[in-house]
Amino acid sequence: MKTGLGIALAALLATGQAYAAGTTLNVGMASADAGKLDPHVATSTPDKGLLHWMFNGLVRIKPGEASPEFIEPDIASSWTTSEDGLTWVFTLRDDVECHGDYGKIDAEDVVYSLQRSANADISAFAKDYSAFDSVEATGPMEVTIKLKNKIPSLLGLLVPYHGGNIVCKDAVEALGDEYQRTPIGTGPFMFAEYQPQQYVKLVANPEYFRGEPKIKEIFYRYIPSDSSRDLAFQSGEVDMIYGKQEQTWVERIKQVPGTVVSVMTPGEMSVIHLNMTMPPLDDLRVRKAVAHAISRDAMVQFKGPDVTLPAISPVPEGHLGYTADVPTYEYSVEKAKALLAEAGHPDGVTIKAIHTTLPGMLTTMEAIQALLREANINLEIETVEHATFHEQIRKDMSQVTHYAAARFPVADVYLTQFFYSPSIVGTPTAITNFSHCAVADAEIEAARVEGDKQKQLEYWAEAQRKIMAEVCAVPIVQSMQLWAWKDTLDLGVEVNGSLNLSPPVTEAASFSQ
Structure with a gap:
């Protein structure tokens, strides 16, 4: 059994930590407040974008892309499937740590996550998993999924999007109802603080299996007014903004010096x-x-x-x-x-x-x-x-x-x-x-x-x-999807798309000096 109840390390990092210049990312989102921050419950665009930076799936779509042709391993290192397409066996990485003090991800966490995703009493996406016959831990680091019938894309249900986000069982059970405001994942960034109608703060996950992020903290600021958000971007108060889905916004923001506009x-x-x-x-x-x-x-x-x-x-x-x-x-x-x-x-x-x-x-x-x-x-x-x-x-x-x-x-x-x-x-x-x-x-x-x-x-x-x-x-x-960010921010990948509707802020993202 993994150890750790109560407060995650991310919360501890939220107090008294000072970071070097050029390691804080301020994001302006077009929403008045956070909704549900439990990835199996969250349905709104602002929440999905934020959670994208905190969670992993068994597989993922390559950062910067949105098409299933770019699916690659994530928590799973490899997988096999039976000839009839009804049995899938996933072998897990052994170096994926839950945020805070909740230990390493293992088959038990993956089974718990996918069963939770399929539970209509909990998950907003339960119907997506109706073809699942069983999800079992067939080894400490092996998960077997059996289907009732073929489905168009099993792997599409296992990317970190909607029900495909893998949660840490001990964290969900320890936090109870608080999990909706204290999400614990395995991704490059960890939840640190929530200020209602102001922001959610994330901090870098030093144990991230792909390497510690170069950006050390993210302030995901709720700025529902389009004009206020644009002014905050132009003044340098925020580094990245969610755009208004209109032609005039693209044309106007492109005129701001040092700006990258992405149509995703x-x-x-x-x-x-x-x-x-x-x-x-x-x-x-x-x-x-x-x-x-x-x-x-x-x-x-x-x-x-x-x-x-x-x-x-x-x-x-x-x-x-x-x-x-x-x-x-x-x-x-x-x-x-x-x-x-x-x-x-x-x-x-x-x-x-x-x-x-x-x-x-x-x-x-x-x-x-x-x-x-x-x-x-x-x-x-x-x-x-x-x-x-x-x-x-x-x-x-x-x-x-x-x-x-x-x-x-x-x-x-x-x-x-x-x-x-x-x-x-x-x-x-x-x-x-x-x-x-x-x-x-x-x-x-x-x-x-x-x-x-x-x-x-x-x-x-x-x-x-x-x-x-x-x-x-x-x-x-x-x-x-329209986003803009300062050209001093290098996301580390070419951005063509994102299924989660937010730019891929990963361990590779950094600010130029």
Whole structure:
């Protein structure tokens, strides 16, 4: 049994430690406060970005990339799989230390983590692991995963993203409810301090298995105002900022001397989910009217053509399984009004949305609100803090849900989480099916177990066609991830993307002298 209860070494380091100049990284994030800092619970972009610097998975995507083609070992040193693809055996490194005094990671921790990820009473990502039959420690440093059926990408569930983050069993059990505000991982940086609505402080992990980080502390500052965040960056108060997902922001920040602007993949796809159980959206004609009233071209121009792609399908362009061969609804105010009249609403309709106060998402929703108004569709928006937004939409409280998501780039993930009936919000197996869509269950299920790659693609394509024919949701745009940092900060890798939506701040990052 590992030793250590109570306070981690990271907390001790938070007091009285002085660092040399050029070893502190100040980050400005577009959020009012931290949400949940337990990696198996955290769902918001600001929290996922922060946790990215604190945790490892069995495998990882090479820093600076977002595509599964760049998967490489992380806590696992190697792995094998059976011919039928149902049994996977992972051999672990023997030099991965938990933060603080919680000892080395072993097979027991990995089994505990993955079982926790699959536990719907704890994990926000439990449904992702429904194909797991068993996870067992078959040796002190060996873990065997057995699947009920083939899945499109097992390794994609084991990267340090969502449920793939490996936690330290003793730390979770010792800290209890405090773990949501005191995350203990194995990554290059350790949790040190949390000041509500101000910052989370991280410090370098001196025992990190890839080497002690060159940056010694990170202040992850919560600055929800876009203008305040930009001013803090221009004045030198912060070294790195989360950008406003608009063309004008890129053009403006590029003019700041000594600035690197990064447009990263994957894009977060903004989708308007229409709750098909709530009148008037229970009428297909009204849902089609909403689709006809939204101009994707206008939204791309509004967000910026260099940083935005139009969204055609429920699966983002560029993801495995995507197809553009789906029913589409051209922008036409006249068609929208005619459909409303046919549905018995000649004077228009009112629909309501609970929405986050996050500026990037809110401006998108306000632009959609303006477009809908032209077609006599009155969209009433009730704004709430981001964590409250996530809580309320998962309680099925919103007629219209604007959700911006980046997921592991395989069609099954988007289709399962947003359009599969067991994922309907308010049900025991809920994930993020806000529309109550159930028209493509057969194709989603068939694609998961299909061994023939071409047939699998055909199932996914048919699922997308059915979802769009039923107008379960209206895809709007894919917004690329925008960050900027001082050119004196060298991240040590070329940054093309990040699945966790934050730049890869690893042990290799440093400031030039």
